[in-house]
């Protein structure tokens with residue numbers, strides 16, 4: 001299955017955190033649907049590798065190295081993308097996560113720096129990228145679409161998820177609020193909230209249980225397909241929404257303990 005290559009023709013997308021995992025799959029999927037893609041990542045090699053994959057398949061893409069928590073680097077990355085593509089009308093905020101940045105623990109055991117870091121990495125940087133995008137879009141007057149990668153952790157509750165869950169819940173509220181603020185400018189804001197996705201960031205857990213009724217972890221491509229839909233004209237009347245792509249996990253009241261099941265995507269590290 002693949003997207004029609006004209007779906008996003010004449011569109012240019014920035015994927016913030018597109019160097020690996022879900023972001024890399026989103027960058028590839030947007031390009032396969034016809035968009036020119038700017039992959040921003042703090043890890044240059046990762047971004048370049050994704051761009052190479054896209055361009056060798058005939059797509060258009062550039063890599064930009066930037067730390068998304070730094071306002072100046074974000075502004076410069078957007079200027080670069082706008083200059084390279086003659087404008088940008090899709091932004092996907094993917095960077096974030098928990099595993100690499102702080103241990104899972106209950107609230108009494110958090111220190112201020114770790115708490116701030118999780119909020120910075122999952123919520124505050126989205127303010128910076130979205131502000132840069134909006135300043136460009138409001139001048140261009142073209143309208144646009146922003147998709148934020150939230151999490152099932154922002155929709156439901158679990159022990160040890162305080163900072164991460166709060167950041168992701170903040171992200172879905174930010175998404176709705178911006179949809180209202182910028183609807184009159186024809187700029188749509190939506191979020192995708194994944195359940196467990198087999199990516200390098202969670203490699204230590206990919207053979208664990210899945211609470212999803214569909215009985216497998218998501219692949220990064222499962223998430224990317226939802227993003228392409230929301231970014232595209234197929235979703236032209238959809239804004240302010242959070243689409244849970246979780247195999248039904250959030251609908252599953254756990255009357256039984258899920259049994260361990262093997263990961264479908266065995267190639268994931």
Ligand SMILES: NC(=O)c1ccc[n+]([C@@H]2O[C@H](COP(=O)([O-])OP(=O)(O)OC[C@H]3O[C@@H](n4cnc5c(N)ncnc54)[C@H](O)[C@@H]3O)[C@@H](O)[C@H]2O)c1
Nearest residue numbers: 017019020021022042068094095096097151196197199201
């Ligand atoms: N993997 C899951 O199970 C899962 C589930 C729900 C939500 N999510 C969310 O999906 C998103 C992507 O997750 P993933 O597992 O693909 O992560 P990942 O760590 O595999 O990839 C994230 C990429 O973003 C880059 N990045 C991170 N912070 C950055 C920064 N400040 N500046 C520039 N680049 C930065 C990293 O270098 C990396 O290449 C995250 O927001 C995460 O919270 C993941």
